[in-house]
Amino acid sequence: MAIKVMIVDDSAVVRQVMQETLSKAADIQIIGTAPDPIFARQKMEREWPDVIVLDIEMPRMDGLTFLRQLMAERPTPVVICSSLTEKGAETTMQALASGALGIITKPSIGVRDFIQDSASDLIQAVRAAAAARLGRIRAAPTANQVPTSAANLAAKRASSEAALHGERMNAPKLTADAILDAPGSGAMIQTTERIVAIGTSTGGTQALEEILTAMGSHSPAIAIVQHMPEKFTSSFAARLNGLSKLEVKEAQNNDRMRPGRALIAPGGKHMLVKRSGAQYYVEVIDGPLVSRHRPSVDVLFRSVAKSAGRNAVGFIMTGMGDDGAHGLKEMHDAGARTFAQDENTCVVFGMPKEAIKLGGVDDIVPLDRIAGLITGYATK
Numbered sequence: 001m002a003i004k005v006m007i008v009d010d011s012a013v014v015r016q017v018m019q020e021t022l023s024k025a026a027d028i029q030i031i032g033t034a035p036d037p038i039f040a041r042q043k044m045e046r047e048w049p050d051v052i053v054l055d056i057e058m059p060r061m062d063g064l065t066f067l068r069q070l071m072a073e074r075p076t077p078v079v080i081c082s083s084l085t086e087k088g089a090e091t092t093m094q095a096l097a098s099g100a101l102g103i104i105t106k107p108s109i110g111v112r113d114f115i116q117d118s119a120s121d122l123i124q125a126v127r128a129a130a131a132a133r134l135g136r137i138r139a140a141p142t143a144n145q146v147p148t149s150a151a152n153l154a155a156k157r158a159s160s161e162a163a164l165h166g167e168r169m170n171a172p173k174l175t176a177d178a179i180l181d182a183p184g185s186g187a188m189i190q191t192t193e194r195i196v197a198i199g200t201s202t203g204g205t206q207a208l209e210e211i212l213t214a215m216g217s218h219s220p221a222i223a224i225v226q227h228m229p230e231k232f233t234s235s236f237a238a239r240l241n242g243l244s245k246l247e248v249k250e251a252q253n254n255d256r257m258r259p260g261r262a263l264i265a266p267g268g269k270h271m272l273v274k275r276s277g278a279q280y281y282v283e284v285i286d287g288p289l290v291s292r293h294r295p296s297v298d299v300l301f302r303s304v305a306k307s308a309g310r311n312a313v314g315f316i317m318t319g320m321g322d323d324g325a326h327g328l329k330e331m332h333d334a335g336a337r338t339f340a341q342d343e344n345t346c347v348v349f350g351m352p353k354e355a356i357k358l359g360g361v362d363d364i365v366p367l368d369r370i371a372g373l374i375t376g377y378a379t380k
Contacts, residue, residue: 002029003130006049008040008066009033009081010058014106017115018053018081018122025123035059037066051077051129053104053122056091064091064098071099077129081106089235096205097239101129101347105229128202128320132347176302176327179270179287183305183334193278194220195257195312196374197304197331199297201227201319203347205236207367212244212262214371219246221257222374223265223273223282223304225297227319230268237264253284265295272303280308291323297351301327310335313377315370316361318346322354329360338362339373 005028009015015033022028031047034040036058052070056063063080070076079102082092092103102125106114115122176182196219200207204226228236234250240262241248249255251263251271257280265271270290272283283303290296297316301324304312314331316324318341332338338361340352345367355361365373 002027003126004029004031004047004050005053005126006031006040006044006051007033007053008035008037008058008063009053009055010035011055011111013111014055014081014115017112021115021119021122022053022126024119025126028123028126037061037063040066048074049076051079051126053079053081053126054100056080056082056095062091064095067095067100068098075099075134077101077132077134079104079125079129089232092232093235093239096236097209099134099206101125101132101202103229103232105232124320128348131320131350132202134347173292174288174290176290176296176298178290179285179296179299180272180302180306183302183309183330193280193311194377195273195280195304195308196220196222196315196377197273197300197312198222198224198315198317199300199319199324199327199351200225200317201293201297201321201323201348201351203318207318207341207347209240209243210367211371211374212240212246212248215244215246215375217245217260219262219375220259220377221280222246222262223251223257223271223300224262225265225271225295225300225324227293227295227323228267230266233264233267240264251282251284254281255284256281265300268294270295270299272299273307274303275307291321293323297324298327300324301331305330305334305336308334308336312336313374314338315341315374316352316355317341317367317370318348319351320348321350324351325354325358325360328355329358332360332362337377339370340364341370342366 007015007018019030032043038060054063078100080095080100081104104122237248237250247261250266269284270287274283291298314328316328328338340355340361342364343349
């Protein structure tokens with residue numbers, strides 16, 4: 001059965017091009033478009049969509065208010081179509097906290113070409129949203145705000161984003177071999193310095209919030225890949241830093257991994273864990289898409305397998321696709337303890353399911369156990 005989609009955007013050009021683009025997928029049916037949420041709601045009363053692609057800034061009612069109403073009254077999968085502006089970064093983070101499942105970015109100019117170049121990303125975002133289990137979404141209180149300083153880090157970058165999406169659409173599906181060699185067979189010496197690696201995608205923003213806010217300041221060092229567009233990761237990290245007792249930051253090259261700190265891979269970059277003596281740090285690099293993502297969970301996990309081995313623990317969490325499955329198996333084979341989030345608590349069970357199928361998972365656990373497992377790992 002086709003996925004029924006409603007497009008809500010005040011730009012007639014965006015509505016037209018997005019409808020043309022999504023309609024090319026055989027499993028997607030556009031049941032309507034609207035210039036604002038008021039018109040959208042009238043149409044939706046006649047036929048309710050499976051997925052809504054929603055702009056943020058619109059007349060009469062903004063997208064964030066509409067999203068919060070939907071999640072309170074009739075939860076429906078929503079993909080945010082956001083401009084990369086300072087205000088856009090701030091409100092998009094609030095939208096994710098309120099239950100939106102993904103972000104599609106758009107420039108202020110060249111929208112038609114951009115959306116056409118981004119066809120693969122847009123279609124995949126809609127499919128992931130349609131597959132989501134909204135019962136696992138916990139809408140944040142409306143008072144939650146993103147720090148203004150975090151929002152100020154975001155800026156327009158239409159040309160580079162368009163290039164990224166065009167690359168993703170046309171690129172072959174590369175493995176982590178494109179970034180670093182596979183781990184060797186030698187066993188890693190156990191040390192007192194231990195680290196945690198987490199990989200997640202659709203549904204991961206709220207899952208990470210639940211985990212990090214449940215932890216104290218004495219957690220082991222944590223490296224995180226959350227699939228998210230460039231620039232938004234800085235706002236996301238700043239938001240979590242304000243909510244958590246941990247230091248949470250967007251990773252920069254050569255950042256030290258230390259207890260009480262969580263480093264989030266920047267959007268548009270790969271993040272690798274490296275070892276210097278008994279200490280760990282991260283390397284942030286450019287490179288091709290791996291498993292059609294940058295940052296890639298497979299790249300992070302392989303680097304942890306090579307640099308930390310049995311001194312690490314890995315968690316693969318909610319998300320569509322298979323990024324991270326092979327890397328977690330490499331961590332497992334290198335002696336790391338490995339976990340997958342269970343199906344019942346995942347918004348999308350794709351990534352954990354693929355890791356389990358490969359045989360790289362030691363245990364399958366619900367989301368509410370993960371914070372405790374990470375904290376307990378620090379004391380072993």
